[in-house]
Amino acid sequence: MMSIYHHFKQLTALSCAAAALSFSTFASADTWRYAHEEYEGDVQDVYAHKFKQYIEENSEHTLQVYRFGELGESDDIMEQTQAGILQFVNQSPGFTGALIPEAQIFFIPYLMPTDMETVVEFFRQSKAVNDSFPKLYEAQGLELLKMYPEGEMVMTVDEPITSPEDLKGKKIRVMTNPLLSSTYEAFGATPTPLPWGEVYGALQTNMIQGQENPIFWIESGGLYEVSPNLVFTNHGWFTTASMANKAFFDKLSADEQQMIRDASEYAFNETVKHIRGLAEKSLAKIQNTSDNVTVTRLTDAQIAKFKERAPQVEATFYEMTGDSGKQLLDQFKQDLKVVTK
Ligand code: 6CS
Numbered sequence: 001m002m003s004i005y006h007h008f009k010q011l012t013a014l015s016c017a018a019a020a021l022s023f024s025t026f027a028s029a030d031t032w033r034y035a036h037e038e039y040e041g042d043v044q045d046v047y048a049h050k051f052k053q054y055i056e057e058n059s060e061h062t063l064q065v066y067r068f069g070e071l072g073e074s075d076d077i078m079e080q081t082q083a084g085i086l087q088f089v090n091q092s093p094g095f096t097g098a099l100i101p102e103a104q105i106f107f108i109p110y111l112m113p114t115d116m117e118t119v120v121e122f123f124r125q126s127k128a129v130n131d132s133f134p135k136l137y138e139a140q141g142l143e144l145l146k147m148y149p150e151g152e153m154v155m156t157v158d159e160p161i162t163s164p165e166d167l168k169g170k171k172i173r174v175m176t177n178p179l180l181s182s183t184y185e186a187f188g189a190t191p192t193p194l195p196w197g198e199v200y201g202a203l204q205t206n207m208i209q210g211q212e213n214p215i216f217w218i219e220s221g222g223l224y225e226v227s228p229n230l231v232f233t234n235h236g237w238f239t240t241a242s243m244a245n246k247a248f249f250d251k252l253s254a255d256e257q258q259m260i261r262d263a264s265e266y267a268f269n270e271t272v273k274h275i276r277g278l279a280e281k282s283l284a285k286i287q288n289t290s291d292n293v294t295v296t297r298l299t300d301a302q303i304a305k306f307k308e309r310a311p312q313v314e315a316t317f318y319e320m321t322g323d324s325g326k327q328l329l330d331q332f333k334q335d336l337k338v339v340t341k
Contacts, residue, residue, distance in 0.1 A: 029060035035077035036090035037068050037196065037240075042220055043150040043275060044090050044240060050270040051088075051242070054263035059256065063088075073195045075176075082141050087248050092240040093147075095195075097177030100136050101321045102328050104179035108317055109186070109235040109310045111332070118339055119149050119237055120272050126335035132328055137241075143249040145264040148271055150238040151214025151279050156227035158209040160296045163305050164188030173199050173211035182316040183235075186309040203227045214238045216275075219282040228292040230283075234303055242267070 034051065036044040045067060052063035071077050071086075074095040081089035093103035105128075106112070113119055123129055129147050137144040161167055167189035174180040176193040184191035192208050202208045203226040210227055217238075218224050242264060249257065286293055298306075317325055 029062070031062045031064055032087040033064050033066065033085070034088035034090070035066040035071050035080070035086050036242075037074050037077070037092060037095075038217075039068055039220055043214075043216065043271060043278075046274045047146075047148065047242060047267045047271045048090065050267040051263050054266045055259070058259050058263070068196065073197055075195065081243070081245050084245050084248060086245070088145075088242065088244050090240060090242045092175065092238070094175030094177055094180065094238075096241070097179060099140050102136050102325050103133075103241075104177050104317065104320065105325070105328060105332060106239045107177065107180040107183055107236065108313050108329075109183050110307045111310075111336075112237045113336070113340055114152065114234045116149075116152075116276070121339045122336060123148055123268075125339060126332070128328055128331040128335050132331055133241075136324075137243055138246060141246050143244040143246045145242045145244060145260065146268050147239060147241045148268055149275070150240055151216055151275060152232075152234070153212045153236045153238055154215055154218065155212045155231040155233055156210055156218060156223055157229045157231060158206070158227065160229045160294050161231055162296060162298060162302050164309065167210075170209040171207070173202060173208045179313065179317055179320060183313050186312050187306055199223070200226060215279045215286070216282040219286050224286045224290055224293050228290060229294045230286075230296065232295070232297040233306055234298070235306060 032055075034048055036048050038044040045065075048063075048065045052065055055061055055063050066077070066086075071080060074091055077086060077089050078091050078095070078099070080086045093100075093106050096103040113122070133147060134144040155161070155172070157167075157170065157172075159166075161170075164187050167184075167187055170189050171192045172184050172187075172189040173194050174184055174191045176195060181191035181193060189210070192202075194202060194208070199208075199211055200221065200223065203211065203223065211223065213221075213223065214237075215230075218227075218230070224230070244260065249260070252260070283295070287295075314329070317329065321328070
């Protein structure tokens, strides 16, 4: 028979364990903050909410998602993440060029294939994307979770264009990265870097005469209202990246880190489902809404005139990134060969 003393000891041990459990449950149920660059229902928002759903179903944690404008521009949410105010951020390489020059690789024109399934396969398999880039982000205090495509880039201009000569004298808005400026210089235009918040107004007031973005964004941001001539140039894909503050990520348990990686994988797969057919749907919506919109799909011969200017942008990429950029681009091209075979 157990003595009262033993019962007491057992009870004390049990209640200590219960207290420890409830304390640890309480202590680990954190609210994490995740900011992205887009509006409700846009591609980054779909990714963020699938990420949130997975985390909330598989842990005690809650994810608070902030959309464009709630915490500032893309550069602001990156600063807040590096400072540890936010735990997660989605920033597109279009804005990461100053921080990580190699991230500009996505703006070498005509590097990426045009077929969506090939592009998705590239992001899944690429060593450059999945092995090399995480190290570059790590050096900036960031844990890269996923890079993913949003849609093919389409130019919108104040009149239909079919050649680099047609772009002469036109100020075309680019995201704030120097290599994208080089691309538009090579394309014959006058590149004008602007943060997203200024694009619609600048088009409306004719301070700029065009810009580039995936069609879903041209539709959701209403860009076609102020820049109605869509030109399909086939020169690249809008790519984005989701990441965590590295100091925050490193302090998590191995299980939690794995849970976050699984959440990223889940969000990636769900986002891919979302972007299938999205460009076609968005174009149909635009055409149903506006009579002013024109659609120009460049012929192979017209594309060749833009494409022949790509090598000079590649040379600029080498100048900007040195050996590290060269290794990355070599790997990138090898990875592309694997998926385009
Ligand atoms: O052009 C831009 O700046 C914006 N485009 C997209 C597709 N997402 C966010 C980004 O800020």
